[in-house]
């Protein structure tokens with residue numbers, strides 16, 4: 001009777017350097033399953049060309065301004081927030097920006113491109129990061145939100161900004 | 166708007182004094198195939214135990230240890246979870262308890278804070294704070310992507326996958342708001358990389374000119390290549406203890422104060438608030454600045470400043486009785502991951518009032534020989550940013566300055582020779598320069614270091630005070 005021999009079914013590692021220290025290639029390909037949780041609505045609405053923010057509807061809470069990025073819970077009173085649509089056209093002003101020349105691995109935008117931080121006005125508690133589809137930014141420049149309704153990416157890249165005419 | 170509750174601003178109070186007696190470093194390299202991670206940790210541990218004039222043997226000091234705190238920024242760089250257990254076992258410290266600490270770029274500072282709390286509470290009489298990072302398993306582009314997952318993955322990471330792109334908008338806003346010349350930022354890069362030139366541990370030292378910095382390629386504008394730190398490999402190790410052991414172990418112990426602060430991961434979520442004042446600042450002194458900011462649609466802390474750094478400094482100054490940092494401190498080590506983060510911090514920790522940050526450089530105060538020199542270690546730009554080790558490295562450099570041991574640890578040809586030919590310097594050894602000079606601050610008594618994460622998400626302010 002023969003014992004079952006355990007076979008090696010992997011792929012041998014490629015050697016980068018044999019001496020003096022042995023250095024090998026160590027492959028790592030993984031898939032994550034990521035939930036947008038209570039913020040799913042935000043991403044779902046982007047694909048319909050709509051921008052949704054959240055706000056705290058707790059009457060006792062002092063923070064009445066809108067959150068964008070949205071938050072499902074208010075950081076001040078820790079109660080669940082409510083959704084509100086930011087009416088189209090969504091117009092903001094560039095608060096600051098950078099030209100991304102050397103992005104990291106996996107970048108999904110053609111580069112260089114301008115990453116911009118958009119001030120949507122005093123009714124918002126926050127400033128909203130995005131990118132400029134075309135044009136040259138300057139601080140204070142007015143921009144309008146656009147949406148990737150066709151072939152959406154299902155990511156934050158489904159919203160972009162264009163210079164206001 | 167963030168409002169403090171009555172006791173949020175309580176100054177931390179140790180139950181008993183905490184001391185630091187020794188530190189150890191590896192050299193820092195962009196690539197380091199000669200050693201595995203735990204082997205690097207052992208190198209830093211040995212230097213800490215054997216080269217700091219401690220009055221007991223390595224074995225006897227190990228017999229005093231009760232606790233270890235280990236800092237590592239990112240598991241995915243090494244693809245090794247629970248590296249703490251590997252290092253702890255490798256150093257022969259089982260079954261003493263250890264805790265792994267992770268607060269991004271501030272991991273080193275938080276690790277020391279954790280070890281200090283163990284001493285202060287009485288949990289331990291003697292504790293190890295060690296940090297490391299191994300960032301050379303992946304190429305720089307992948308490394309940049311990994312680091313960018315320390316931006317918000319849902320709303321920020323995909324917009325650059327590169328951390329410089331989260332600092333660059335701050336640099337632009339700071340420049341516009343305070344009318345800062347890019348030459349000032351370039352001076353920081355030149356200064357810190359020059360100080361690294363005198364350090365045998367340094368990875369990216371160089372005698373650069375302002376012109377060279379300004380001619381460098383743009384990474385994310387306005388930040389240029391020499392304004393950004395690099396991927397790094399190495400470890401740092403610090404020994405903390407209570408008062409009794411401090412004097413048994415060392416003739417030159419230093420008292421430690423350290424506290425932390427936190428702010429949103431996304432800069433853009435930073436709501437406006439009143440500026441918490443440091444001891445030397447007068448109520449009303451920022452009224453004009455805030456008016457000017459508001460006129461430009463700005464806010465505090467906005468994209469210009471770090472609330473977490475201000476909060477940490479407020480706490481640590483309170484603990485250590487610092488009345489005026491520029492007058493009371495003999496040197497500082499700041500988190501110059503980018504020139505802009507260094508510059509922003511000058512206001513947060515009160516080396517200058519907000520809006521006048523550049524004057525700290527332009528006045529000469531920040532230079533060796535100046536009123537309160539910064540980053541004589543070479544900082545992150547010149548010497549290292551092996552992230553989990555960084556805050557510990559900074560603290561050790563402060564310790565050695567107060568102990569008057571800059572020359573011992575930076576000038577010894579033996580140390581230079583030992584590390585000349587490793588990592589990316591293999592085959593083109595980095596030798597002790599003929600024009601090496603000492604950066605020892607004469608009679609240093611108090612030194613502060615800032616350990617800083619994200620775009621200001623976590624900050625610790627550590628302060629060492631001469632106690633001999």
Ligand SMILES: [Zn+2]
Pocket residue numbers: 056057058061062063074075076077078079
């Ligand atoms: Zn609320």
